[in-house]
Amino acid sequence: MSAPLKAYKRANGAWGLRNQVLILPLHSALSSTARAIADNSDGAVAISHDWSGEKDNDLARIIFTLSGYASNPNIFATIFLSIGNPEEEQIIKGAQALGLTRFSNLLLPEIGSMEKLQQQALTIANGYVKEASAEVRVDAPWSAIVLGLECGGSDALSGITANPALGVASDRLVELGASSVLGETTEILGAEHLLAARAIDPAVGKKIVEMVARYEDSINYEGIDIRGAQPSRGNIEGGLSTLEEKSLGAAKKAGNAPFTGTLEFGEIPKVAGLYFMDTPGHDIEQLAGFGAGHINVVVFTSGRGTPTGSAIMPTIKVSTNTPMYESIPDLIDLDAGTIADGIETLAEVGDRIFDEIVHVANGQLTKAERGGHHEFALSRMYNTVVR
Amino acid sequence: MILPTVICSTHVSRRIAAEVGAVTFAHQHGCAIIGDDVAGIDNFFVSLADHPNVSSVLAVGLGCETIQSQELSAKLLGRNKSTQYRIIQESGGVEGTVAAGVKAARELSEAFPSAPAAVAKLRIGLDLGREVDSAATLEQLLKDEGCEVVVARSESSSAETFSKLSQENVHIIISFPSDSQPASGFPLIPVINVAGTGVLHQAIRGDFDIDESALLSGIVQLLTDVATGTETVAEKSKSGEIRAPRVVRSA
Amino acid sequence: MTNPTRKVLILGERDNIAVCLADLSVGDFIEQDELKIKVLNLIPRGHKIATKAIAKDEGIIKYGERMGHAIAPISIGEHVHVHNILGDRLSAEQV
Numbered sequence: 001m002s003a004p005l006k007a008y009k010r011a012n013g014a015w016g017l018r019n020q021v022l023i024l025p026l027h028s029a030l031s032s033t034a035r036a037i038a039d040n041s042d043g044a045v046a047i048s049h050d051w052s053g054e055k056d057n058d059l060a061r062i063i064f065t066l067s068g069y070a071s072n073p074n075i076f077a078t079i080f081l082s083i084g085n086p087e088e089e090q091i092i093k094g095a096q097a098l099g100l101t102r103f104s105n106l107l108l109p110e111i112g113s114m115e116k117l118q119q120q121a122l123t124i125a126n127g128y129v130k131e132a133s134a135e136v137r138v139d140a141p142w143s144a145i146v147l148g149l150e151c152g153g154s155d156a157l158s159g160i161t162a163n164p165a166l167g168v169a170s171d172r173l174v175e176l177g178a179s180s181v182l183g184e185t186t187e188i189l190g191a192e193h194l195l196a197a198r199a200i201d202p203a204v205g206k207k208i209v210e211m212v213a214r215y216e217d218s219i220n221y222e223g224i225d226i227r228g229a230q231p232s233r234g235n236i237e238g239g240l241s242t243l244e245e246k247s248l249g250a251a252k253k254a255g256n257a258p259f260t261g262t263l264e265f266g267e268i269p270k271v272a273g274l275y276f277m278d279t280p281g282h283d284i285e286q287l288a289g290f291g292a293g294h295i296n297v298v299v300f301t302s303g304r305g306t307p308t309g310s311a312i313m314p315t316i317k318v319s320t321n322t323p324m325y326e327s328i329p330d331l332i333d334l335d336a337g338t339i340a341d342g343i344e345t346l347a348e349v350g351d352r353i354f355d356e357i358v359h360v361a362n363g364q365l366t367k368a369e370r371g372g373h374h375e376f377a378l379s380r381m382y383n384t385v386v387r
Numbered sequence: 388m389i390l391p392t393v394i395c396s397t398h399v400s401r402r403i404a405a406e407v408g409a410v411t412f413a414h415q416h417g418c419a420i421i422g423d424d425v426a427g428i429d430n431f432f433v434s435l436a437d438h439p440n441v442s443s444v445l446a447v448g449l450g451c452e453t454i455q456s457q458e459l460s461a462k463l464l465g466r467n468k469s470t471q472y473r474i475i476q477e478s479g480g481v482e483g484t485v486a487a488g489v490k491a492a493r494e495l496s497e498a499f500p501s502a503p504a505a506v507a508k509l510r511i512g513l514d515l516g517r518e519v520d521s522a523a524t525l526e527q528l529l530k531d532e533g534c535e536v537v538v539a540r541s542e543s544s545s546a547e548t549f550s551k552l553s554q555e556n557v558h559i560i561i562s563f564p565s566d567s568q569p570a571s572g573f574p575l576i577p578v579i580n581v582a583g584t585g586v587l588h589q590a591i592r593g594d595f596d597i598d599e600s601a602l603l604s605g606i607v608q609l610l611t612d613v614a615t616g617t618e619t620v621a622e623k624s625k626s627g628e629i630r631a632p633r634v635v636r637s638a
Numbered sequence: 639m640t641n642p643t644r645k646v647l648i649l650g651e652r653d654n655i656a657v658c659l660a661d662l663s664v665g666d667f668i669e670q671d672e673l674k675i676k677v678l679n680l681i682p683r684g685h686k687i688a689t690k691a692i693a694k695d696e697g698i699i700k701y702g703e704r705m706g707h708a709i710a711p712i713s714i715g716e717h718v719h720v721h722n723i724l725g726d727r728l729s730a731e732q733v
Contacts, residue, residue: 028546029571031413031628048413050630052544052568083569084587108569109590114624153451153476156657156684159701160647186419186638189727190705216728222635224422225730227720229638232418234451234476239657239684241718242698242706242725249701282419282637284394303684304451305476306395321684328480340659342644371481373398377415384636 067094068292155238155303159249168350190244309368572621
């Protein structure tokens with residue numbers, strides 16, 4: 001049976017579920033200009049960040065992240081805003097190598113001022129938006145879906161309702177030939193042995209355990225007790241007492257499918273399957289890693305509620321409990337709290353999430369997209385020692 | 388100032404600020420921070436709220452993050468009575484919080500109107516991102532005019548230096564970005580950008596306020612104008628990104 | 639999976655805690671399958687209740703997996719949370 005999907009086919013064979021025009025500043029001083037261009041345009045999007053082109057410990061990670069992000073298949077065209085540093089050229093070349101074909105690079109020193117840069121970029125952005133809206137979706141296979149699994153503001157019901165229900169949807173998609181990516185290394189710490197046992201071969205299992213160990217070592221090396229951040233203040237209020245407890249619940253997002261492989265932060269999966277990506281628990285940094293890894297749709301479960309969205313990846317929010325769903329109606333797309341109340345089964349909610357992913361893949365807007373939430377954060381190591 | 392206490396509330400903060408004409412900024416901190424960064428970021432937010440250029444503070448939080456807005460606000464209230472906070476998870480989501488935040492911001496500006504007052508001593512921050520021959524002369528000139536001067540040398544870009552100078556409570560920054568860096572601003576503090584003779588700076592001369600060659604003769608008038616309300620070029624373009632000090636990766 | 643009349647949820651056969659599906663008050667009595675527990679504290683929905691007596695340093699088992707250890711003896715019916723348990727990893731005992 002063919003998949004009930006229509007998507008945008010990119011030159012390198014990847015599939016876009018959106019057709020965004022992205023304004024990407026390559027210097028923090030251009031971030032507000034990028035946002036102003038998007039705000040004044042006919043539908044372009046922008047991200048902002050605080051990197052000023054400096055060559056610090058994190059330079060390679062930042063170049064890799066921005067190259068991957070700029071070439072995500074959900075993007076029709078990217079407009080880079082540059083000041084002429086060599087690292088910018090590396091990012092643009094990197095994005096081309098990863099499949100970006102339509103782009104413009106606007107160099108501030110050639111154009112002469114921020115104001116003129118803004119005007120020129122706006123004209124180009126509107127041109128791209130017009131072209132993008134003329135492109136039509138075509139029949140796509142299940143492998144067109146590359147799903148990102150995310151949770152944030154978890155509570156004690158996360159591991160009982162929304163996360164295992166998302167696991168049901170993820171398993172169904174992986175079975176059909178789609179890809180699914182679990183992230184947040186911190187939030188599998190304590191559950192890594194369960195995931196490793198599901199690896200397709202021992203090397204993949206070993207790598208999952210190693211990725212957690214190198215994170216744990218780096219924090220132990222700093223002599224840090226991470227309570228307060230993991231589990232967070234909100235997690236503790238929601239009934240989660242330890243990081244391991246949070247992880248055992250968080251890992252349920254990945255269902256029961258076998259793990260095909262592991263991905264470094266921002267790495268792109270090469271064949272379809274279920275993956276683990278080494279990302280931080282920080283929701284927005286982790287979403288940047290997903291975007292760089294060419295994930296094209298995200299399901300985000302939450303016990304406390306969050307406005308988070310992405311400029312390029314539709315992000316479907318699922319609540320773990322019904323009172324939260326009812327108290328912040330403009331943030332959450334689906335409620336899985338019905339499982340705890342005995343109203344629906346895990347399988348039923350899993351099917352609803354699956355259907356929602358298909359609808360959103362075909363173009364239905366999520367609440368975060370309608371609200372214009374485009375948070376972005378670069379993931380950095382700062383001074384943390386990783387051996 | 389609308390102070391988002393976590394990245395997740397920056398969008399809501401921007402909407403509130405746009406509605407009431409307040410200042411705000413984006414950042415990527417406030418959650419999943421560990422070790423020395425918890426106190427570091429908390430202190431940074433306190434110093435921003437405590438800055439002399441800020442009249443009132445509305446802290447906007449999500450609710451589940453590491454830095455809790457109500458605790459931060461309690462700390463701020465001890466220093467500035469014109470402080471309130473709102474939390475997205477307790478105010479009915481985005482629309483509810485924008486409405487509640489706009490109302491709170493208006494209450495603050497009505498209850499605590501800012502009136503112009505004479506400044507006894509202007510504190511000026513110098514951001515030296517490049518070698519500036521006239522730096523010592525400039526410093527002396529400013530001191531002769533009755534200003535206090537804080538000098539910071541930026542390692543690579545001005546973003547972190549601006550944050551450091553803001554913690555020193557400077558009223559105005561005079562920035563000398565390196566030849567490979569553009570002009571930039573800081574949300575709470577007017578930044579006077581001084582252009583060098585390099586290719587980049589001269590190509591985007593319009594983004595700068597003054598040339599280095601004209602600095603000594605023109606700076607006193609420029610400072611007087613800016614201190615009495617004339618917007619710098621960076622202020623006009625509403626540069627809004629800040630770089631907060633961090634030492635450890637996110638949890 | 640659950641039904642609305644159930645007050646707690648046990649997630650694994652060897653678990654020594656259960657998850658509360660409703661806010662529980664002191665003196666509430668849980669009678670569910672083989673379970674007969676008198677609630678000793680106020681326990682919010684989603685939080686954990688001890689279904690077995692747990693000695694200091696003994697593992698806390700949820701979903702059939704170890705999620706940390708007790709830092710004080712815990713009685714059946716007691717609230718199990720950050721005041722009496724601690725994670726095994728990346729958490730330090732508070733002095």
